[in-house]
Amino acid sequence: MTARPPTFPASTVLGYPRIGPHRELKRALESYWDGRSTYQDLQSTGRRLREETWRRLDGLGLGALPSGTFSLYDQMLDTAVLLGAVPDRYRGGTSEEAYFAMARGAEGVAPLRMTKWFDTNYHYIVPEIGPDTSFRLDATKPLSEVREARELGLETRPVLVGPVTFLLLSQAAPGAPAEFAPLDRLADVLGVYEELLQELAAEGVEWVQLDEPALVTDRTGVQLAAVRTTYERLGGLADRPALFVASYFGDLGDALPVLAATPVEAIGLDLVAGSVPGSVPGIGAAADETALPGKAALPGKAALPGKAALPGKAALPETTARPGKALLAGKTVVAGVVSGRDVWRTDQERALATLLAVREQAGHVVVSTSCSLLHVPYDLDLEPGLDPDVRRRLAFADQKVAEVVELAALLAATPNAAPVGGPTTPAAGQPAKTNAAPEPAKEHTPEHTPEHMLVRSPYAVRAAAQAEHLRLPPLPVTTIGSFPQTGELREARAALAAGELDEAAYDDLVRAEIARAVALQERLGLDVLVHGEPERNDMVQYFAEHLDGFAVTGNGWVQSYGSRCTRPPILYGDVRRPEPITVRWAHHAQSLTDKPVKGMLTGPVTIVAWSFVRDDIPLRDVVFQVADAIGYEVRDLEAAGVTVIQVDEPALRELMPLRREDQDAYLEWAVAAYRRATSGAGDRTQIHTHLCYSDADQILDAIDALDADVTTIESARSGARILDEEAIGDFERGLGPGVYDIHSPRVPSTWEIEVALKAALRVLPADRVWVNPDCGLKTRTYDQVEAALTNLVSAARHLRGDQ
Numbered sequence: 001m002t003a004r005p006p007t008f009p010a011s012t013v014l015g016y017p018r019i020g021p022h023r024e025l026k027r028a029l030e031s032y033w034d035g036r037s038t039y040q041d042l043q044s045t046g047r048r049l050r051e052e053t054w055r056r057l058d059g060l061g062l063g064a065l066p067s068g069t070f071s072l073y074d075q076m077l078d079t080a081v082l083l084g085a086v087p088d089r090y091r092g093g094t095s096e097e098a099y100f101a102m103a104r105g106a107e108g109v110a111p112l113r114m115t116k117w118f119d120t121n122y123h124y125i126v127p128e129i130g131p132d133t134s135f136r137l138d139a140t141k142p143l144s145e146v147r148e149a150r151e152l153g154l155e156t157r158p159v160l161v162g163p164v165t166f167l168l169l170s171q172a173a174p175g176a177p178a179e180f181a182p183l184d185r186l187a188d189v190l191g192v193y194e195e196l197l198q199e200l201a202a203e204g205v206e207w208v209q210l211d212e213p214a215l216v217t218d219r220t221g222v223q224l225a226a227v228r229t230t231y232e233r234l235g236g237l238a239d240r241p242a243l244f245v246a247s248y249f250g251d252l253g254d255a256l257p258v259l260a261a262t263p264v265e266a267i268g269l270d271l272v273a274g275s276v277p278g279s280v281p282g283i284g285a286a287a288d289e290t291a292l293p294g295k296a297a298l299p300g301k302a303a304l305p306g307k308a309a310l311p312g313k314a315a316l317p318e319t320t321a322r323p324g325k326a327l328l329a330g331k332t333v334v335a336g337v338v339s340g341r342d343v344w345r346t347d348q349e350r351a352l353a354t355l356l357a358v359r360e361q362a363g364h365v366v367v368s369t370s371c372s373l374l375h376v377p378y379d380l381d382l383e384p385g386l387d388p389d390v391r392r393r394l395a396f397a398d399q400k401v402a403e404v405v406e407l408a409a410l411l412a413a414t415p416n417a418a419p420v421g422g423p424t425t426p427a428a429g430q431p432a433k434t435n436a437a438p439e440p441a442k443e444h445t446p447e448h449t450p451e452h453m454l455v456r457s458p459y460a461v462r463a464a465a466q467a468e469h470l471r472l473p474p475l476p477v478t479t480i481g482s483f484p485q486t487g488e489l490r491e492a493r494a495a496l497a498a499g500e501l502d503e504a505a506y507d508d509l510v511r512a513e514i515a516r517a518v519a520l521q522e523r524l525g526l527d528v529l530v531h532g533e534p535e536r537n538d539m540v541q542y543f544a545e546h547l548d549g550f551a552v553t554g555n556g557w558v559q560s561y562g563s564r565c566t567r568p569p570i571l572y573g574d575v576r577r578p579e580p581i582t583v584r585w586a587h588h589a590q591s592l593t594d595k596p597v598k599g600m601l602t603g604p605v606t607i608v609a610w611s612f613v614r615d616d617i618p619l620r621d622v623v624f625q626v627a628d629a630i631g632y633e634v635r636d637l638e639a640a641g642v643t644v645i646q647v648d649e650p651a652l653r654e655l656m657p658l659r660r661e662d663q664d665a666y667l668e669w670a671v672a673a674y675r676r677a678t679s680g681a682g683d684r685t686q687i688h689t690h691l692c693y694s695d696a697d698q699i700l701d702a703i704d705a706l707d708a709d710v711t712t713i714e715s716a717r718s719g720a721r722i723l724d725e726e727a728i729g730d731f732e733r734g735l736g737p738g739v740y741d742i743h744s745p746r747v748p749s750t751w752e753i754e755v756a757l758k759a760a761l762r763v764l765p766a767d768r769v770w771v772n773p774d775c776g777l778k779t780r781t782y783d784q785v786e787a788a789l790t791n792l793v794s795a796a797r798h799l800r801g802d803q
């Protein structure tokens, strides 16, 4: 950068949804994958969506428009392609074939790994970088998007994943030496970014956004040094656009002084999840209490989870503990005051106060969202069905863009050091912009949980009572809950919602489907059956629909990965269970067989993790309310004669705070919530839990502390890490390490199931090993399920010595 940097316009967003307001991209992708349309068709849908987005943002009055936030699959994958980091095994065909092979696999090649994007429910493709990866710039995507927008008369700011985050989130290529880390290739990758910045400058691009969310998590001195190297080097380029480094999902912490000392022109701060540097923490952040409820003492495991090493800070020069004013002086600060992670309207007064505090420190302030709007639905106007009282409190992507624009105008009109709440803040009589819900009802605050919900007998006592009562063989065979969801059922559910099918007819269909699943399991010889969950559209939405305090949307889709979206329910008020939810189905299923049928519930942490959650009371209190609702359901199931009850917590790891120092407190209350939900069960009732996507081996102590009698867990895809002797340690309860991956249509052989079981039997006694798939069977066909379960049963019987 030679001349003075261009001024950053007063308002922007870090990114915008891309799946399409009516999931147009999903449809276009799936039709292309099925061979029903061409790649050109897919591209023209993409182009149309991008154009609509830019016009929309421009129409809403946004100052600076981003480009490059669109993706046909994922932004990390796009970055790998941009850098030419395509592993050889995916090459050979067209570039789009390589792209989708990395994303979804192809004939004979498995896809790249996919994992969660920080603490969101978005999943990215994990690039593979090795010592020999050759990097080569392919700037097609950023350049063509800049040009596309120009054809509409609009200038944009290309958004790219920054080099440090890209490498930190990548994995070492297979065969790389053990000591190799992708970050070792930083110098080579920076060469490609330099070339790209020069091309963008030649194109006349003024600003580029480099996303570095990895900097809000604990970083070692070596990694911080990489940040310094990166931005000194990119900042030192002669011909380049102005650089805007965006952080989000938390505070930059130690990375802030490092970044601020480099020549980058703008820094983006998440002032919703984080706080204004040097200020009292908590501005803009939701209250977050960490105290445990007095009664739910954890069993004697002192250090939860205790395995992640603390980052070393040695290699860095001393940094000021409270980055002061000088730090951001001369920089543009892109202040993320409108949350990109929730659906609530912004508290305008509070946001303005935050902006004024930032303006005291920074050269120039730009109003923005806290992160990309990728994580929220498009437009509240697409939800005519919402209760007006709830609706008044909500803002989806377009409403948030409008808030950003409005705040920028307010900020411009507010003189320095003006008292907050002065004449430029909204006039009295305007609707309140806070997300305040009514006072929580007394009986649902944590202190009022009935005593009996918190205490169970010791595991050994329960195990004996259950063995006596259930009389299961060693290596009992079970499944995780769902059976294939047939098209007929989905259609029936749609017809029910549309009023074209009456409830009685729908119930008959569900009952018939339950009977089919039970009959199949009996015929195949499973030991603990399930009802198959045919009545559920989704394991969280189903409960949200039956609990007070939740609203569900008709079109509030949020991208989860690729073409997959979810519609997170909106938890806006106090959660109560007006009446039993699952009991009639469980009761029906149990009436069809003498074998035990598991009652099937979703746990409080998972229900909250996969919803948009009110932020006016601490998250912990919300989770406890849900726990109490599920606790009542557990007791009603038990009273109805259901003696095995599974409470799923696949998202236990997901809500974990990004910073190590906050994690123990979270795990403590998350475990306490689970125990509130389950500890009302008597000794004879066997409580199961199920986890997946959890890196369970890293939180085994917490899983143990859940105190479930049996834990079924994802294991096949993660290479059975859970069964490492060191990981499994002194895990004391029943464990079902999933013996095959249900995400693939492949049917596991009896032999490979036996191999998996023998690995479990090396570290656990036979009476505590369960035989089950990795996860629910919802996405499989009945043929695949029948073949796989047949082999599961014969492997178990063979190892028991029955055959």
Ligand code: GLN
Residues within 6 Å of the ligand: 480, 481, 482, 533, 539, 600, 648, 650, 690, 691, 692, 775, 776, 777, 778
């Ligand atoms: N019981 C659920 C099912 O089988 C669990 C799903 C999950 O873990 N994601 O579908």
Ligand code: ZN
Residues within 6 Å of the ligand: 480, 650, 690, 691, 692, 774, 775, 776
């Ligand atoms: Zn699962």
